[in-house]
Amino acid sequence: MAANYWESTQRRHWQFTRQQLEDLRKKLEDEDQNLVQMYPLPQVRHLSIYFNQQVSRIGKRLGVRQQAMATAQLYIRRFYSKVEIRRTNPYLVIATAVYLACKMEECPHHIRLVASEGRTLWPGMYFFSNDTSKLGECEFFLISEMSSQMIVHHPYRSLTSLQGLFSLTQEESALAWSIINDHYMTDLPLLFAPHIIAIMAILLSLVLRPNTTGIQSASGSAGTIANAAQTALGSAGQFKPTGEKQGSTPRTKVQKLANWLVESSIDIEAIVDCIQEIISFYEVQEQYNEKLTREQINRFVKARGLDK
Amino acid sequence: MFPGRRPPFHPADRGLGPNVGYQSKVRVIDRYKVIGFISSGTYGRVYKAVGRHGQVGEFAIKKFKPDKEGEQIQYTGISQSAVREMALCSELSHPNIIKLIEIILEDKCIFMVFEYAEHDLLQIIHHHTQPTRHPIPPSTVKSIMFQLLNGCQYLHANWVLHRDLKPANIMVTSGGEVKIGDLGLARLFNKPLHSLFSGDKVVVTIWYRAPELLLGSRHYTPAIDMWAVGCIFAELLSLRPIFKGEEAKMDSKKTVPFQRNQMQKIVDIMGLPAKEKWPHLVNMPEYSQLSTLSASTHPKSGSNLEKWYYSTINSHSATSNPSSNASLGAEGYKLLSGLLEYDPERRLTAQQALQHPFFSTGDKVSSNCFEGVKMEYPHRRVSQDDNDIRTSSLPGTKRSGLPDDSRPVKRLKE
Structure with missing residues (x-):
């Protein structure tokens, strides 16, 4: 339930294996292969980066807190696991997800304001004469596809409760926080429990030198990070690190985290899996082309008349 | 997930295109x-x-x-x-x-x-006033209270505040199971982005509204639900709302008025709250208003609740009614006063109330609140006037047989 992830609808209905997620997406594409061939789209992670940027833009204009934006991003990801993107106007879906997430996160905005911010942000792509009504209609669609399961568990709370235990510095906490922000651009929130994500973020924040200003600057050496993280975990004796030899004097905090993981019943393999996923995301992020992504989205929206 | 009904268009194309609006998968x-x-x-x-x-x-x-x-x-x-x-x-x-x-x-x-659910507490209480007042059997009261607290405990453990507990919102199935309903005002309190106050300025039907809310508190806690549970307990015993105040309406400036009449009704039975017993009392925004209320006869003697309780549970024993509530005894009073505690921090939590000796002394608590009860409660009135669920043009007029207690002022005028 609300306080209990284990009994939540998130765990029971919105946590998938990679295979399940792949099957869901394949099924959507198979439903109308013509449509898919006619309008090629960038890979899911690049689309997610684009959506993240748009959510941030409308969120900033509305003064929305990070957690509500995270909720909106999760709604969008859930929605597009059930609905073929080319059948929707993603700008409308983004505006609607933000509108709905704000209500759920107790920072509501009037539907007219959200609609008009969308009109300003995405001129031409989002030009409905009756845009509040369209947004209201899309809200029905969104809620229906999510089966009204709108309460989400974020890793931020786990991070807040664990940062003291591992004596994270302010920089380390901030870095972990920004890694959590980034994970909404990956499938991780549909694959792993929020506390697994939080531990992944803490571990990475410790492995990345605290003097690193941000994850972007570190992403160049993604391979090194992955190895360092694995080595750190491996030193706890839970699994064999790939290739790298042990004993590269992991810092004491990492050691403490690793020991804690061994004593807890937390799935270490899942954490390693998460680390690899986010690292490979940072690599993919380097090839992201905003212009191309925008053009490909706008093309099907225009061609299919989804902007009207 | 839903049994299939084939829509006349492409099954996936129920989106937001220019021609096809949103369509439900199921009607x-x-x-x-x-x-x-x-x-x-x-x-x-x-x-x-x-x-x-x-x-x-x-x-x-x-x-x-x-x-x-x-x-x-x-x-x-x-x-x-x-x-x-x-x-x-x-x-x-x-x-x-x-x-x-x-x-x-x-x-x-x-x-x-x-x-x-076939019944609700409002209807059950009403039934016991007809044709003359006869008390709800003690085993029923006990079972209802235990189940109600159990539901509250679950809500609160999951960071949910109900905020509108009242007899009309507590359902009872024909099998005697209590079901808390109407979560229309409920919300999570674990991480409010804004103060809970800023969202909706007034919550909880006034008769069940906790004193800290009446005194302008902005920080809601599960204790506000527990006060309402206390009021419901009292109502199950006396068959009328214990604090039946009149709601002061919002003025033209949309400022929330001090609910003087309601607070006075509470003070009449509970005495004036004292800062010695409720340390944060003096910090309440409407604290100064308290001095304008008339204290009951002996300001220092405190509460009349004990007197109220015993005269209520014994009121029917004179007529040698076998189902008298006198058997609820001293533990009943202790539970009631624990729930109707002024200081929200000292008020019983749902968890504490469930552990109260009230439930472990005397007869065992049944999970069927009607167990051993011979009479049958009337079924919920269902009218045939409007069976067309799809007609959306009918005005929302009230048609149920029982008065709606969400409008205390209107009811008082009746």
């Missing part, structure tokens, strides 16, 4: 047969229904009506309270919380399908 009238109309409120209407596809039992379908702009019904965005109710009901699962079966979003309306 409420295909799934349910409406057998009557139960009640209506500001949100919409409630219907009684049975399943068309062998779904077991009966159902209550709560239909939220769409806002109308002129003649044309438009999508205007779902109210925050409806969104909360939909989200919370989808998440909650407990024997003492009314169970949500499904939600259907169709034709600009929201249909929330719940398990059906």
